[in-house]
Amino acid sequence: MVEMAQEKMDELRTFIAACMQKEYSDSYLIAVLHKAQELFGYLPVEVMDEVAQRMNIPTAHLWGVATFYHYFNLKPIGKYVISVCLGTACYVKGATEVLEAIKRELGVEIGQTTADNLFTLHEARCLGACGIAPVIMINDKIYGELDAKKVVALINQYRKTAQVA
Amino acid sequence: MGFQNTETKNSGNIHFGMRIERKATVPEVHYKITLCDGTSCIRKQSKQIHQILDQELRKRNLKEVVSVHLSGCLGMCAKGPILIINPGYVMYGNITEADIPEIVESHLVHDTPVARLMVEENHLYNRFFRIFGDVDFFGKQMRITLRNCGIIDPENIDDYLSVRGYEALAKVLTDMKPEQVVSEVKKSGLRGRGGAGFPTGMKWEFTAKQPAGEKYVICNADEGDPGAFMDRSAIEGDPHTVLEGMIIGGYAVGSSRGVVYIRAEYPLAIKRLEKAIAAAREHGFLGQNILGSNFSFDIEIRLGAGAFVCGEETALIHSIEGSRGMPRPRPPFPAVSGLFGRPTLINNVETWANIPVIILDGGEWFSGIGTQGSKGTKVFALAGKVRNTGLVEVPMGTTLREIVFDIGGGIPNGRKFKAVQTGGPSGGCLPEPYLDTPIDYESLAKAGSIMGSGGMIVIDEDSCMVNIARFFIEFTQSESCGKCAPCREGTRRMLEILTRITEGKGCPEDIDKLERLGAMIKKSSLCGLGQSAPNPILSTIKNFREEYEEHVNQKKCRAGVCAAMLSYTINDNCVGCGACKRACPVNAIDGTRKEKHHIDPNKCIKCGQCYSVCKFSAVAKA
């Protein structure tokens, strides 16, 4: 585990080093944070510290950026990230009920992770699948034409998969 | 499906399923005729031609096998009236009533096109007719930006090349000076498609006039309106068009660097863009000395990270620079001081996608499409309570009614139309009386909405307008960057007031407060997000005031959406099956088997479970 983290860290360092070669290297901060999140799933403080130092960017500035953009997770996330689309099309077609059902089922609010670290609940602004609204995305997979019942069944399916694995 | 005759085009209530059933029993349509129904063609007697055509078909008993459609302006006004026959995409121009019998006889009966009436068209738009035939979904459309979407393989540059891809670039490099490119764009009358509608040519001119040196060209692909996905589809379907537009823009303003700023939430679009950029480099459309000329240009991709406000150009620039995406006051405008403090030309995806067409078909041609003040076409993402959801591209000047009812097919499930929302969280809700508003920047603004980037949500009687307003302000307030006080504090207060109203706790002054705050926020906010955030509320108060008053005064939500004002009761239809009792998550339902059940209103959380499980229509909500 520690080794893996080390490997990831090295990959991040290489990425930063490449960005630092470019003109206006500061401007690659968001790209670096994307990379860090891709590697670690979220932005651990130690990683942010290192990014700031290596990119020669004040830590406070980095923190301001990391907290501004909703895409960045500041806390570890669950195995499955459920993004509930709250775009207009989904909203008009009942996304709120879907969201409420998920909240009830998982016992978490938006932005939180379940105690078993299985699910993290996010809201999303239009996943671009308006045709099959309302939709949710679990990790990279999109599920459409949902309602409160279907979504609970879906969650249970994921729970089962996790148990088997 | 093409047999729907034009007489029914405005009825808007033909159900899809019905048509499919009928389809299996009717003979296959052999020919589809598209008749241009643009203003110019109408002026040239296209209506009469339509009549004659109909008579001719009837006379020859061809009504069953030939379908006739009216289309929006086809952009061929100089040669109008225009009539197209598919398959084969044979186009007849300058036709008169007298020509019709000949066309019918020769082309439809004997399968021999009438050579003397055929006109060549080498315009780029509307190629979909050849591929899709014409269906009523496409009939009123005119596809310039989306001309290749759904037709070519977006990951294969050969496909793009085969449809005159990069020819506009080559043309520009071969025989146009940068000033000529700018003036062509000015001539076209193209206006920014991101929402505000600033004349694109003027923007180009400002940037071009800045002293030479490092300049930037940016494509704003940070499409953030909830319910809008025009730009994503455009990039996913035809990424090279956008790149070609940007390269031409770079040439025109003297820039060698382009940046596409795109939402991280669009992984496929990003992948296709990356692929397209790589292919364009390989072919020498990007890089040093493009196509052997002295012009060099390259494009890099920068990702957003989930902030709607980054669609605002100064916020977008800050985001590319690696900072918090907060807008700054203008002037200086990006054309003078933009990315890294350098002159910068920013246009959105749709605007860029128009450029190659304007170059190849000419600004003058382009300016012939649309209305006085708004030229060309506009793409809308049609969604909500409408039969055909999806992307539509229509000439400016098309009415809302045409989009909602002709293209969108009207409201499903026999419900009644209530409003159409354009411009997303920055726009407004327009009720029935505004349906004949032609789509252009000024008319929509006058009606109390905006063009916006192209979201179009149809709302039916099942939606509560107060709740819709609340939805939009919740969105804008959570996307407010927090920099300026009116937007940061004001939108939150508006949300609180609306929440109060939808929860049945509103008071009459609340409506005045909303108007007072709304007017102030509109005029005082720093950027477009704040300046337009009150629009959904102000427009719903203006057009649906009685709904607000009902919520406030009678604690009533006529659409049955606002849960707090609902109560569920069980009526005499109840057979005592117990399904509702089992479904109730809070044990609010009581009753013995086979007897009428009862809901305890104090326990009821109004989740509606009982309502949806009851098979006997015994649960009533009011």
Next chain:
Amino acid sequence: MVTPLDIIKKKRAQAVARIISKGYLSTKRVYVGMATCEIAAGSKDVMDIFRQAVANGLTEVYLSQKGCAGRCNLEPTVEVVEEGKIPYKYGKVTPQKARDIIERHLKKGEVIREWLI
């Protein structure tokens, strides 16, 4: 002097040649919508069925992906184009429907009318 326009014309000719060499002139061309919305609706699986069929020897068919044409509520969409005929456009295609389209339409030329848009 070779102008950029000359270059682009040559490039276009080459591109067209390459497309043709991939079988574009086959009697039937099949386009599968592969935009985010289509993929969300399941077009990837549909595409896989067609790819497999081609790999397993389905001939006289040119298979290509395409972007979104805008018919969101009917996705995934599949078009079958035959030169000189009005194209057939299938909506809400499932993997099973895709197999049937291959068997009935592509192989036997039987248009499955009830699935057309």
Next chain:
Amino acid sequence: MDKKITIYINSKEYKVSPNQTIMQAADHLGFHIPRLCYHPKLSIEGACRVCIVEVEGMRNFVASCAYPVSDGMKIHTNTQELRRARRDIVELLVDNHPMDCHTCERDGNCELQRLASSMGIRARHFVGQRKQYGRDLSGQAVIRDPDKCILCGRCVRMCSEIQQVHNLTQAHRGFDTVVMPAYNMPMAESVCTACGQCINVCPTAAFLEKNYTQELFEKLNDPNLIKVAQFAPSVRAAIGEAFGLEAGHNMEGQLVAALRKLGFNYVFDTQFSADLTIMEEATEFLERIQNKGKLPMITSCSSAWMKCMEQFYPDLIENISTCKSPMSMQSALAKTFFAQKIGVDPKKIFSVAAMCCTAKKYEAARPELDVEGMRATDIVVTTREIAWMIKSAGIDFLNIEPETQDHPIGMSSGAGVIFGTTGGVMEASIRTAYELYTGQTLVDIEVESIRGLKGIKEGKVVMDGQEIRVAVAHGLGNACKLLDVVRKDPGRYHFVEIMGCPGGCVGGGGQPYAGVNSIPLDEDALMKRAEALYSIDRAKTIRRSYDNPDIQKLYKEYLQRPGSPIAHKLLHTHYKQKFPQGIIPKEALK
């Protein structure tokens, strides 16, 4: 000269210079447009929208702080609609602000309060959710109260643009935006240098110094303690402003008298140890010159600068003079030499410093400055705090009979006085070093090239044929610029003075808040405070530290000579690298 253009304000025609903002033009013409986030020294934010005006032809109101004038522009500053909009904006800010003015330290001195009053806000229409984050009391000097923050961003800009400490940022967004250090870490663990400039520019009480007035009142009432006071040079030049005087009044005598009235047994003066600092520092400098020690030597009197150096410029530690700050020297002497002199147990001496500075609170808590196991400076209060105490104790400060400081560690030369302004330490050092080095008296003792508010100043003196090149920076941002030069070209200067605050101590983080029609850190006010110090200097007969008879006596009786072992023990210290959160040791980075 630019050609004048015509603008109309409220339908009256005016000729103004182009290339300025509407606000600037209006200011010159006597229209004071209300404002909040604007500060002339900081970048334009355009965020608060209080300064909006109507420009004919524009769809929306424009922020006058950001919008340039143009020929023919028709501006309205006071229409009914504008007044309403401004009032609503300020009301929105007030509605998200605690209703605790009566118990707020900035009551009566708060820009938001003034604005609300001038807007005529008489009711709260939009009360709703209010921010509640809680205070961060962790810092030794600066406390943060985000609940009172109205997000004008002046502190963030001050911290990053002027001071370049970059400790503060706006985090999160929208309604949830909060000004905080990275990771919302406690100020005590952050890179905060305690300079207190955030307090200076804050319009409300979102940043305050840690207040010790109650504790001090308690000690002053303790009859078992011997209470000794010292006060910094620039306290006397600024404290009058807290009592409604214009900037630039020297209130030294009144302050001495007031401190005695508050209950101090002895009132000394930090200027005395400023003279002492010069003796030690000049000696150290000459030693470095003669023994080829590490150069340039950099001054060490500014506590904020010390923290800044320890975390951002650890490579320069050896360049820093080992001298303690005057305050810490003074306190060390109070608890040793002075205690001995009056024959009391040093533990009974309670040493209090009234400072223009917030960072001195942080400095006083540094364990390495303890003397014989005792904390040297027991309490540090700012100019603001001491002014409040004087008011609170009912002392008629302005009309009080001036008094003089106590011997033996209270008298100072003119050199000690000018410590309070940027360039002062350097100038004072040169006066003494010249004499020590050449054995001759420097005649023209006013070194003009290093006076004034230019960010970085350079000068040179020739001592016995040797050219000594000096540089002066004030404000940590300027310091960083200067030090980057030093890093690249260490041979360029021999001696560098750095003050953490803009203008030096006269612009310290503990100075009185700006008055009704003033702005924090107004350059005019800083210049006037500095001028007050220079005029004290000019009025003195003794203007060189080594001429101060009390200094000479101190060395004779106790310290032997500058740089002696006992002087080292009491008056010198050492610094080491600090690693607040966010600073990673170099080795760990590979």
